[in-house]
Amino acid sequence: MWKILRVGCHRVRQSEHKNGAWRRGLSNKVTRPSIVHKRGSDILHDPWFNKETAFPLTERDRLGLRGLLPPRIISFEQQCHRFMDSFRSLEHNTRDGPADSTALAKWRILNRLHDRNETLYYKVLIDHIEEFAPIIYTPTVGLVCQNYSGLFRRPRGMYFSASDKGEMLPMIYNWPAEQVDMIVVTDGSRILGLGDLGVQGIGIPIGKLDMYVAAAGMSPQRILPVMLDVGTNNEKLLKNNLYLGLREPRLEGDEYLAVLDEFMEAVYARWPKVIVQFEDFQSKWAFELLKRYRKSFRMFNDDVQGTAGVALAGLLSAVRAQGRPLTDFVKQKIVVVGAGSAGLGILNMAQQTMSRMLGSHQKSLANHQFWLLDKSGLVTHARKCLDPEAAPFARGPGAEGFDGLHEGASLIEVVKKVKPHMLLGLSGVGGIFNQEVLEAMKESDASKPAIFAMSNPTKNAECTAAEAFKYAGENIVFASGSPFENVDLGNGKIGHANQANNMYLFPGIGLGTLLCGAHLISDGMLQAAAECLAEYITDEEIKRGVIFPSISRIRNITMRVGAAVIRAAVAEDLADGYRETSPRELREMSVEETVEYVGKNMWFPDYSPLVCEN
Incomplete structure (x- = not known):
């Protein structure tokens, strides 16, 4: 089930140095006027x-x-x-x-x-x-x-x-x-x-x-x-x-x-x-x-899809931070605050991932791991005018008594009752993860609970990195949509303020789609991009609480993500080829050859000779 992930992104560090060498080689070529x-x-x-x-x-x-x-x-x-x-x-x-x-x-x-x-x-x-x-x-x-x-x-x-x-x-x-x-x-x-x-x-x-x-x-x-x-x-x-x-x-x-x-x-x-x-x-x-x-x-x-992919990569990395195999993602209790396009996009992609892990006989169990809240509180089947997009994630057969909660239950009620492994904010409401909510996350069933304050811009973040580590404790994984400074926890410890930035994925999705000539962008291509990003981080970084790579490596990340997208498109028979590169040639490329192919098709700024043609 993780085939695309592993063939698209393994041996990241070994190849990363090639990017610089390749770039130097490019600059030595004759630039066309x-x-x-x-x-x-x-x-x-x-x-x-x-x-x-x-x-x-x-x-x-x-x-x-x-x-x-x-x-x-x-x-x-x-x-x-x-x-x-x-x-x-x-x-x-x-x-x-x-x-x-x-x-x-x-x-x-x-x-x-x-x-x-x-x-x-x-x-x-x-x-x-x-x-x-x-x-x-x-x-x-x-x-x-x-x-x-x-x-x-x-x-x-x-x-x-x-x-x-x-x-x-x-x-x-x-x-x-x-x-x-x-x-x-x-x-x-x-x-x-x-x-x-x-x-x-x-x-x-x-x-x-x-x-x-x-x-x-x-x-x-x-x-x-x-x-x-x-x-x-x-x-x-x-x-x-x-x-x-x-x-x-x-x-x-x-x-x-x-x-x-x-x-x-x-x-x-x-x-x-x-x-x-x-x-x-x-x-x-x-x-x-x-x-x-x-x-x-x-x-x-x-x-809907880019934010979902970046969030999914962070969630999978958070499972790794707990010292658990990725397949334990299906056991994570996830509370999502915000039922807009981003929140529902994340839920849909996470549900698809869990369904794949569970297999066809148990895929219906995937929805049991999610609790969705909007401005009116917990979304249940008793909600009047239930949004069709949110309906698959509504809780319970009725308004009252499901999991000890009720229609419209508040965030603090849900967190205290569910004890989630992961709390995701996509509400656009700054500070909604207040002291009481963050302190309640200390009772999470996870060894390293994940708190994602994803809303942008900074003033709309559900909480700051400093607040998360102060009230939820040092033993958390934190990520946000806007950048925050790392938090000094004392005794030489650092609380990493990871930025769950769509920048990690959408460039690779677009470039990979372009370079393989895919005639549409499938769920499989998006899933491959997300899983590639999740695998990019080393075990050592995960242990330190780092779940997203440095932006300074963004071109290498995009090369890897783009290659994973290409290979997924080829596997689904969606690739029509790009310029002189045929679908057959794309199919015959190894993982590293695909990455190199993506890198060679990247534009770098340089002044080209100009010739006037009247």
Whole structure:
């Protein structure tokens, strides 16, 4: 049952050093020139081709740039050092200011670089991924979205609105790139835990695609962030004179679906093999759209499936931290707080994993291990208007008396009665894991109970790392959606604040799907990605309470996850091949050859020679 996991991710450490050697080898290859159809200042104003002061003399002459730049030629590496010096100066000058202002100042300086020189931007992002990921991604991206109308300077990505109905097919040809491999799209209805931010949610697709470039090596010229503006129900935005979106209520029902259908048909009419990642759609549409499109298009929903995969990897690692075999996952008592797309996505993937472990004769027992709570408390079969997506995880035959609990039982009641091995928060309610709840987790039946405070951004986390270790005790496994500092427990002990970040999975899912040409993204491919991540951590790291790897290894992680996705697609006969690589060649690759294949197809930032073609 763990075949995909073991063939996709074994011997991680032995091969990790190859990534650096391969990258050095890549830099020695002759870089093919890029054809441009512009000259002079037009080149300098195009972030895709601008090299700033790094243009060599031959190109300055060839492209009509002589005299438009200072005479000294600065190397790529020198440019990186120059930018980092400027960034460090900003850090120094803002270190005593308000945290939100400091975070936005850092985002602005990175965004300005992105606006003028994409190659240099991705170079510094990749080289300093641990430092910059929290700025261009979680948690600062939430702050950026809240303020996006005021921060907007230069358009990035595409905007399709309800007023564009009937025009989306010709609109899609306005995008200048001939080929797009990856689209991330949102309707802005549920941005992180911040709710309906309307058109300002475009910051999420932009940040996600930056991570696709940095972590998966997708070409920045073949990605497209998209905002579907179908209105907003956020009264503050509707009254804000700076708001850049439609100033009307959100579409619902068939009108909403008509916009989504037209967008999907337009995208795939121009780019039949593009992968579309749905991001931050409110729950009622997240599941509906996933069911509607996943069998027809190469798409997935990161909130439902990506979050679920990362959480599952963490849960499996938590079982290892208890000193138990992975097959004991079926015995874990899991309480999930939050019945939105992320919470239900995690429950579905965990249930599928347990069902596989139990086998066909006992798979119905898997649902017995879950307790689901929403804003009204414990979900049972007595719930009026029970959400069909939550129904499989509702407890008991009636409202009262099941497991000594009742419909709508509070979190503290459930924790005290169930004594869960694992407590997962995806509620979007900051501090809901209060002192009483955390102290009750001390009575867990697990030797190392797991507490996952998964909600983003930081202020919406169910608890902090410091609170978890203070009230639930030192002998826990902790993970969160937003980054927290490790906790000094005294006597040389460290409480590890693991970040259960979707960044570990979605780049590998997208890249693996692209490189095998899978015509859809199956549950098996997603399961393989999650299990690969779970196996990536060494036993020594697990003993120290580390259940997710360092972000500094993100490219190697993505190579492994991408390879596991490819091998799962091949095993399910979903792979149609990619460019010159046929399905047969993919089938014949060993595990390490598949990993190498993924690595060789990653883009690394480097200035390519430019040739003007009029």
